[in-house]
Amino acid sequence: MSRENILAGIKKNQPENRVLPVLTGLNQSTYNPLEQFKTVLQGIGGEAIEVGNYQEIKDIIAKNYQSSDRIITTLPDFGDIAENNWQTEDPHTLENVELCIIRAHFGVAENSALWVTEDILGLRVAPFICQNLAVIIPKNEIEPTMHEAYKRIAMAEYGFGTFIAGPSKTADIEQSLVLGAHGSKSMVVFLVG
Numbered sequence: 001m002s003r004e005n006i007l008a009g010i011k012k013n014q015p016e017n018r019v020l021p022v023l024t025g026l027n028q029s030t031y032n033p034l035e036q037f038k039t040v041l042q043g044i045g046g047e048a049i050e051v052g053n054y055q056e057i058k059d060i061i062a063k064n065y066q067s068s069d070r071i072i073t074t075l076p077d078f079g080d081i082a083e084n085n086w087q088t089e090d091p092h093t094l095e096n097v098e099l100c101i102i103r104a105h106f107g108v109a110e111n112s113a114l115w116v117t118e119d120i121l122g123l124r125v126a127p128f129i130c131q132n133l134a135v136i137i138p139k140n141e142i143e144p145t146m147h148e149a150y151k152r153i154a155m156a157e158y159g160f161g162t163f164i165a166g167p168s169k170t171a172d173i174e175q176s177l178v179l180g181a182h183g184s185k186s187m188v189v190f191l192v193g
Contacts, residue, residue, distance in 0.1 A: 033109035033142045034191070041112035044166035046187040048112075050139065054078070057136065057190050061099070069098035074122045075136070087122035091129065100130035100184075104164075106141040107189070108149045113163035114189065115153060124160055133167070133184040139193040 038048040051057055054077050061081060065071060072094070073082040078101050086094070102121060104114035114135050118124060127133050143149045153161065168183025 031109075031144060033144045034139055036109040036144075037107055037112050037142050037189075038191075040110070041166060041187075041189060044112060045169060046112065046166040046189060048189045048191055050191045053192065054136075057101075057134075057192075060190075061101075061134070065099055070096050071099045071101065072097050072122075072126065072130070073101040074120060074126075075101060075103060089123075091123055091125045094123070094126065094129045097126075097130040099132045099134060100126050101134045101136070102127060103136045104141075105137075106143055106149070106152065107137050108143050108146055108163070110145045111165055112189075113146070113149070113165040115149065115161065115163055117156075117158040118160040119158065121160075127164060128168075128183045130184050132186045132188075133164075134188050134190060135164070136190045136192060139191045 041048045049060065051060075058078070058081055061071070071082040072086050073079070073084050074087070076084060078084065082099075082101055102116065104116050105120070107114050114137065116127065116135075121127065127135075143152060149163075164187075167185055167187045170178050170182065
């Protein structure tokens with residue numbers, strides 16, 4: 001069968017066109033995106049911590065990590081507690097990173113996903129190769145659903161972008177949940193404001 005015959009057969013057997021459904025969005029009076037984000041993040045193994053400023057984040061990190069732990073960041077404000085000149089290193093040298101501190105452009109309440117792009121990651125591999133991941137976003141940067149999230153990034157220009165939601169996990173092996181199988185073992189999101 002020729003290519004033309006195959007394409008003609010496909011064209012002939014197309015389903016009828018249908019009008020797309022109207023998506024009306026959420027009733028904002030009964031839906032709290034911040035609370036939904038925190039609830040979902042906890043449900044998928046992450047932790048959300050509301051803070052007033054960066055110093056509170058530094059205090060929490062100091063309580064949970066030792067000075068000998070390798071901590072990296074892309075944020076100049078955290079240069080006093082973390083390395084911030086690692087972005088040009090060979091990604092293989094990041095294998096011993098205990099904590100990576102990054103920011104996200106925004107979060108999504110329905111699945112607690114965080115939108116990050118190459119320009120804020122330093123190296124693409126950073127949030128996936130570290131043992132633990134800390135992400136910072138302002139409280140008011142949470143979209144209710146992925147529909148709004150996709151509208152927000154639709155016309156943006158970026159080389160690499162991804163949504164990250166919670167720590168790495170898999171349950172493929174003997175129906176046992178394993179955290180950190182192919183990414184960070186833990187994820188904390190600091191909601192600032």
